[in-house]
Amino acid sequence: MSKYILISLVFLVAVFLSIIIGPAELTTDILQLRISRVILGVFAGGILAFCGGILQGLFGNPLVEPYTLGSASGAALGGSVGMLLFGTISPLFAFLGALGVGFFVFTIARIEGGLLRDRLILAGVVMSFLCSSLVMVIMVLGGRELYEILYLLMGYLGVVITSANRAMIIAMIVVSGILLIYLYRYYRELDIISQGMETAAGLGIDIQKLSVIIFLTTALLIGITVSIVGAIGFVGLIVPHISKLIFGPKHLKNLPGSFLLGATFLLLADTIARVITVYELPVGVVTSLVGVPFFIYLYRKK
Amino acid sequence: MIFGNTSRTVGIGCVILILITCIVHNRCERPVPHTGFKIVSLSPAMTENIFALGAAQDLVGVTTFCDYPEEAKKIYKIGDFSNPSLERIVGLKPDLVIVNLPEQTRIKKELEKLDINIFISSPQTLDDIYNEIIAIGRIVKKQQAADSLVNYMKMHISRVDKPVRPAVEGSSKKRVYIELSPRPLVTIGAPSFLNELLEMAGAENIFADLGKDYPVVPQEEVIKRNPDVIIVLHPEDIRDRLGWRTITAISNNEVYTTLNQDHLMRPGPRLIIGFEQLKRIMDE
Numbered sequence: 001m002s003k004y005i006l007i008s009l010v011f012l013v014a015v016f017l018s019i020i021i022g023p024a025e026l027t028t029d030i031l032q033l034r035i036s037r038v039i040l041g042v043f044a045g046g047i048l049a050f051c052g053g054i055l056q057g058l059f060g061n062p063l064v065e066p067y068t069l070g071s072a073s074g075a076a077l078g079g080s081v082g083m084l085l086f087g088t089i090s091p092l093f094a095f096l097g098a099l100g101v102g103f104f105v106f107t108i109a110r111i112e113g114g115l116l117r118d119r120l121i122l123a124g125v126v127m128s129f130l131c132s133s134l135v136m137v138i139m140v141l142g143g144r145e146l147y148e149i150l151y152l153l154m155g156y157l158g159v160v161i162t163s164a165n166r167a168m169i170i171a172m173i174v175v176s177g178i179l180l181i182y183l184y185r186y187y188r189e190l191d192i193i194s195q196g197m198e199t200a201a202g203l204g205i206d207i208q209k210l211s212v213i214i215f216l217t218t219a220l221l222i223g224i225t226v227s228i229v230g231a232i233g234f235v236g237l238i239v240p241h242i243s244k245l246i247f248g249p250k251h252l253k254n255l256p257g258s259f260l261l262g263a264t265f266l267l268l269a270d271t272i273a274r275v276i277t278v279y280e281l282p283v284g285v286v287t288s289l290v291g292v293p294f295f296i297y298l299y300r301k302k
Numbered sequence: 303m304i305f306g307n308t309s310r311t312v313g314i315g316c317v318i319l320i321l322i323t324c325i326v327h328n329r330c331e332r333p334v335p336h337t338g339f340k341i342v343s344l345s346p347a348m349t350e351n352i353f354a355l356g357a358a359q360d361l362v363g364v365t366t367f368c369d370y371p372e373e374a375k376k377i378y379k380i381g382d383f384s385n386p387s388l389e390r391i392v393g394l395k396p397d398l399v400i401v402n403l404p405e406q407t408r409i410k411k412e413l414e415k416l417d418i419n420i421f422i423s424s425p426q427t428l429d430d431i432y433n434e435i436i437a438i439g440r441i442v443k444k445q446q447a448a449d450s451l452v453n454y455m456k457m458h459i460s461r462v463d464k465p466v467r468p469a470v471e472g473s474s475k476k477r478v479y480i481e482l483s484p485r486p487l488v489t490i491g492a493p494s495f496l497n498e499l500l501e502m503a504g505a506e507n508i509f510a511d512l513g514k515d516y517p518v519v520p521q522e523e524v525i526k527r528n529p530d531v532i533i534v535l536h537p538e539d540i541r542d543r544l545g546w547r548t549i550t551a552i553s554n555n556e557v558y559t560t561l562n563q564d565h566l567m568r569p570g571p572r573l574i575i576g577f578e579q580l581k582r583i584m585d586e
Binding site: 032034140158164166 | 486
């Protein structure tokens with residue numbers, strides 16, 4: 001429990017820092033802007049890390065995450081297609097992209113009565129490559145939207161909020177919250193699956209059904225996240241590992257831990273991105289620049 | 303059955319692919335035979351300049367972005383601005399290819415390997431633009447037309463000297479933010495002719511201290527620098543953005559959305575129109 005208090009404190013410090021640190025003086029308007037940015041950061045960082053954690057638990061593979069499963073790339077592709085057709089990144093297209101690619105990956109990896117875990121990653125990586133090529137094609141066809149797609153691929157929290165997209169963003173955050181709680185309810189099943197598929201099947205868990213539920217729900221969550229802040233990499237892969245180091249293998253504890261740590265990590269990365277240059281730097285650049293050395297240090301120490 | 307199932311599928315696949323290739327090949331537009339000096343322009347602005355000089359007959363290939371004047375659309379297309387097709391360019395056997403730097407560095411290297419003559423267009427200042435017009439004028443043997451075009455442009459794009467008014471904050475120059483794209487926010491920095499154009503119109507670019515031509519900037523910086531005028535060169539509405547309410551330009555309703563991007567971003571004769579519009583905004 002004391003670990004939770006500590007991590008929550010760290011989280012609050014991160015929130016505080018990202019509100020007070022920035023190039024401009026803190027007026028009411030700037031405060032509004034930074035609070036909205038913090039909300040987006042908590043939302044995106046939390047969801048990415050949570051989804052990473054739950055997918056790693058389900059498939060028992062430390063490399064599984066929204067990126068390696070193809071969902072994030074699929075969402076980016078869907079978003080780009082939407083942009084080419086309608087001029088805006090619609091969550092619907094991003095979701096359809098994430099779902100479509102997820103479906104392909106699932107079909108490739110499925111065998112009679114189960115999933116081939118290794119094939120899942122292979123299929124995910126292959127589909128990611130395909131999505132990247134298709135995004136390139138769209139960049140060539142689109143021309144002027146080049147910057148926009150580039151930032152969609154790296155992810156950034158400096159999204160401009162207007163009356164046109166405010167209601168949509170709030171609705172998306174509420175929906176995501178509900179979906180997270182829905183997924184969290186499966187923590188016991190995930191604990192059992194982590195100990196081995198046979199044990200789980202023996203205890204009467206319908207692994208196939210559970211896989212489909214988790215797969216589709218995370219695809220939806222990733223689609224929503226990418227359509228708002230772009231495909232921020234690294235958080236979904238690394239943060240769940242750190243959470244497991246701190247909170248242990250029980251999903252009851254390490255999933256909320258992933259959410260908090262993911263949010264904290266993204267907020268700090270974004271604060272650095274905002275302060276380090278006068279330009280708007282995609283936060284995805286900072287998450288890998290900061291995260292990789294930290295991760296190496298952590299694992300060497302262990 | 304002579305063939306197995308798999309090889310039949312593969313065979314049918316190959317036949318379909320070959321058919322598609324043939325159809326695409328037949329639909330492929332072919333250049334009109336041309337004698338005389340042949341130019342391929344990969345720069346929409348230079349295409350406009352060559353038209354303005356009355357040397358359009360030399361143009362044998364342009365990009366899909368070359369959409370002005372109307373006749374430019376009818377010229378053989380060699381690809382778009384960022385992805386011109388080397389094969390199509392070489393197929394035209396041009397005497398000169400106009401490339402835009404830094405965007406077309408890759409194709410420039412390819413053309414150099416093939417010993418094709420290159421004209422580099424990379425204007426960062428108004429003087430660069432004038433020099434390029436004179437240079438291309440010399441190449442297409444329209445020196446006089448080039449001289450008079452440049453003089454005409456210089457006459458219309460001349461520095462506006464603000465009358466010394468009892469200024470409130472020491473300067474009567476309006477501070478301007480130009481937005482090229484909303485996601486992310488892209489604006490103009492110091493090394494761009496649009497920045498120079500703004501200064502000549504008697505305004506000050508709030509991001510004139512940035513050393514990049516088209517920098518991506520955070521919202522906070524825009525709010526902090528608090529522009530008097532905002533010029534929007536994309537179709538999205540910016541007035542009700544969260545946190546932007548107190549920007550002077552927005553509270554004074556000095557947001558301009560009707561300017562044509564091509565009049566301000568293309569280093570050619572139409573800059574005159576863009577400059578007139580900028581002047582009008584600054585005089586209001």
